[in-house]
Amino acid sequence: MxxxxxxxxxxxxxxxxxxxxxxxxxxxxxxYYATTYLTEMGVRTCRADRINWIGHSLLIKDxxxxxxxNNLYPLAQLCEKLLECNVSTRPCKIPNSVFYSFNPNPIxxxxxxxxxxxxxxxxxxxNMTYLAILDKCNIVCKNNICPIKSYxxxxxxxxxxxxxxxxxxxxxxxxxxxxxxxxxxxxPGRIDLFGFKDGNYYCFEVKVNTSRLSRWQIIRLHWMKxxxxxxHILSVSLTNPYKKxxxxxxxxxxxxxxxxxxxxxxxxxxxxxSEYQNSQExxxxxxxxxxYNRVDYxxxxxxxxxxxxxx
Numbered sequence: 001m002x003x004x005x006x007x008x009x010x011x012x013x014x015x016x017x018x019x020x021x022x023x024x025x026x027x028x029x030x031x032y033y034a035t036t037y038l039t040e041m042g043v044r045t046c047r048a049d050r051i052n053w054i055g056h057s058l059l060i061k062d063x064x065x066x067x068x069x070n071n072l073y074p075l076a077q078l079c080e081k082l083l084e085c086n087v088s089t090r091p092c093k094i095p096n097s098v099f100y101s102f103n104p105n106p107i108x109x110x111x112x113x114x115x116x117x118x119x120x121x122x123x124x125x126x127n128m129t130y131l132a133i134l135d136k137c138n139i140v141c142k143n144n145i146c147p148i149k150s151y152x153x154x155x156x157x158x159x160x161x162x163x164x165x166x167x168x169x170x171x172x173x174x175x176x177x178x179x180x181x182x183x184x185x186x187x188p189g190r191i192d193l194f195g196f197k198d199g200n201y202y203c204f205e206v207k208v209n210t211s212r213l214s215r216w217q218i219i220r221l222h223w224m225k226x227x228x229x230x231x232h233i234l235s236v237s238l239t240n241p242y243k244k245x246x247x248x249x250x251x252x253x254x255x256x257x258x259x260x261x262x263x264x265x266x267x268x269x270x271x272x273x274s275e276y277q278n279s280q281e282x283x284x285x286x287x288x289x290x291x292y293n294r295v296d297y298x299x300x301x302x303x304x305x306x307x308x309x310x311x
Contacts, residue, residue: 054149055068056068058125147194163295191205218283
């Protein structure tokens with residue numbers, strides 16, 4: 001069984017500890033149990049919120065290479081043709097060079113080109129990601145299945161939709177403000193886990209006890225399923241006889257020990273959009289999807305100038 005230290009699951013991406021509630025503890029324990037459950041079934045997993053750009057397996061150790069781009073060299077050459085690159089050494093020009101090996105210490109400044117070494121960096125990952133989101137990578141890659149591009153496209157769509165669509169509401173008007181609030185409930189609705197087994201790609205959303213899918217999770221799971229991936233919901237049932245003590249127990253005990261106290265059970269169910277009638281109207285049309293992906297890439301700076309360069 002996988003073990004982890006007391007703060008591993010109780011931290012945000014910024015490294016700050018979350019203020020734990022009973023509901024959050026149940027969610028953390030449920031996701032840990034679901035991950036170990038899948039591992040015991042032979043499914044290799046990684047957290048979906050670790051994947052924000054192409055080349056993530058060169059920047060993050062605990063990632064699935066199967067969910068990354070397998071054609072970084074030709075994509076880098078395309079990047080050179082379409083963009084004005086500010087990396088003076090151009091280490092990407094040599095296939096199988098140190099540039100394409102794992103970078104244990106990447107500088108996390110998203111729009112900073114030179115990082116003091118010749119390895120893959122966030123700057124390059126961002127440029128290549130936007131080329132992929134705009135389907136420019138089709139020039140160099142004919143793969144029908146590309147999980148990293150599929151996920152980044154739906155992720156970028158949701159962020160851009162969230163940033164631009166509210167302009168249609170008058171938030172000073174109480175009914176419109178109420179409607180806007182309902183629309184954004186559950187944003188951004190990230191999928192919890194990606195998985196890979198026997199050549200198959202999986203997306204897993206973990207729900208504990210009475211928790212339900214948000215509108216944005218439904219849109220994400222549906223998109224990935226439409227793109228050819230297996231989308232599943234892992235329903236984890238946890239008993240909780242320690243309601244008053246649970247948060248303290250979470251901070252005092254190792255998660256595997258706490259899992260045993262809560263007597264978990266897990267049920268895996270394939271996702272079907274037809275079971276979520278109230279959310280079907282929010283699934284984007286192809287036209288909307290393409291429009292909001294073209295607005296910009298939410299990690300990228302100087303988007304308008306970027307678009308002028310590649311058109």
